[in-house]
Amino acid sequence: MAVSFKVMRADDPFRDRYARGTRSMTASEIRALFAVASRPEIVSLAGGMPFTAALPFDVVGNVLEEVVANEGPAALQYAGGQGDPRLREVLTELMRHEGIRGSGGDVVVTEGSQQALDLISRMFCDPGDVIVAEGPSYVGALSAFSQYQVEVCHVPLDDDGLDPDALAATLERLERDGRRVKFLYTVPNFHNPAGVTLAADRRERVLELARKHHVLVLEDNPYGMLGFESDPPDALRALDPDNVVYLGSLSKVFCPGLRIGWALVPPALRERMVLVKEAADLCSSSFTQAVAYRWFADYPWRETLKDLRELYRGRRDVMLDALAEDVPAGVTWTKPTGGFYVWVRLPDHLDARAMLAKAITARVAYVPGGAFYADGQGASCLRLSYCFPPPDRIREGVRRLASVVDEELALARALGGLPAEAPDPDHGRPAGWGGVQ
């Protein structure tokens, strides 16, 4: 048979042409597992999807109709890059709940706060720069940062959030080493993934440290209005308007499908941020901005939010009760007072990533803790979400997880405990986690 000679590339003929910032975005074992985790047979405690089915769809339908009827041509037209001025005013009203007195003129509307993370990184980060973030930290932020080839330096948190002493030590060390820290990224309220809230007395200290080291603070607050017992302390931005970029989002207090987030920036940053936003996508959707504006200006959104809070609180209770009931000794977890997540710590010698295949075979999914670190930490941790599955599924999911942990502990005991080190084909790929929120 006549055969022509060819050298071919596996899977990807463009591989050697990609920009450096996206090279780490490879397929991974974990991605393959998540492809199965989305099947309905599996109780997914992995994704952080808001429970949009609880929204009053008749009312939402009215809003959509109103927008088309009353402002159709404008709502279907391009808009200004900074965002709909009416919406920006409404967003400043929302931020008053967190003690922020900002101007709509300093708000930039973005495609979810995820885009704001990207734009801020693009504005500030060069390859080799450092971003300081909590450890663990939001996986989507780590993905956004990784595109700019920065080094993320984690500072541990505890039940009261980011540890200021550890932050001080880290900032001093980085300064001594001559590293350029571009900003401190923090989720102070109902943290993703840890579920904890930065205590009021720590907030001032964190801001002081940032000012002392000339580090901008990037405050990401998608869950702040989802407190179950009480509202969180005032936002960092409320305490230091000149050195904090505040990121807000309608994804959790209304719905993520509109893709509306925003940045409230110090006035000095506004113009540059708008230019960067326009370069990225000209403007956010006029239509969804108009819908969001009307929802928050004319409709009883507070009632909907109260219903959502009640719903999530109930699910949180179910998850915490189930964990207390089912999970074997030696496993610990955080007790969130708001938001979507519980952070679980397994005994040190268990590896949550290695355990995931077994969990999915047992029909339950979670996110292994390593996803929330840029540096390979978090192996024995995992994140559980209670926001989406109904209570009976949460209970069942935790029960399944508990028996997997039991089995894994028995196996680890039989192997006489585990050394931490093993070749890990997925290490250092924060971008390969398959769209985990």
Added chain:
Amino acid sequence: MTFDCSVAVIAGGLSFEREVSLRSGQRVADALRERGYRVSELDADHRLVETLGTGEFDVAFLALHGRFGEDGTVASILELLGIPYTGSSFEASRLAFDKLAAKSVLRRASLSVPSAIPLTEGALRELGVGALLDRAMDELGLPIVVKPNRGGSALGIRLVERPDQLPAALMAAFGYDDTVLLEQHVQGTELALAVVDGLPTLPAVEIRPKEGWYDFSARYTHGAADFRVPANLDQATADQCLKAAHAAHLALGCRDISRVDAILDPTGTCQILEVNTGPGLTSTSLVPMAADAAGLTFTDLAAHLTDRATARRPR
């Protein structure tokens, strides 16, 4: 072949290789439609039996990889329903999927396979086999490959170079199967050998390391290796490897299509790692790559396999 042939392309399922399988299935469906077949794409889920039972399908194309597919599960359903399907029978798929069982069959057929020691989770947890791990490593000699006995792709596979790496590697492999193999690591030229019944022999595909940084984990990262078709082997050696692959396909009772993964070791022996009865059929999978190098389009390959299955339809 008849164009009034209704084909169910079955892909996806609950396997950990679901994503790849869906891509294989999509590509097969596109190809068969282009050739004029009536094609339905079915996910291998709880509705599968009901859908297949409607009687509207003449033949099934299996584009499944991994558990609940490549292991014969779906083949057994199709046997019951009397629908002919592409690829190996339930028995052969099951046998090939069980790496340990396949090894003994291949060895009996005088083919070379790397030595392996099986370990079950039960033996570890209940019978204290952990105390014998050092002996197992001594017997095989480090480095060794730790892999789930059943399971496709490279999921759960780790290379163990030092004794202290073994426990974590075992934990990872037991995630995928309750039996794990400790296998001798064979150095050499990695080959993917396609066997397609009813076609002239397809050229061997060589999996080539990227110079300088290729290591075990890179091998299992998509896009981290290049492939060379035909392999850079002299004709006699290539023939010997292809012959071994064909013999392995026959020894396990495989049918229609297999991809035999092998390593040509420094002594010139073709060591067979595994025989895949549900090889990848994505745009850059290795069997289509070999077919392409032989001048056979993907559409030709998909139609060829479909027609072979259709010919098995009881008249």
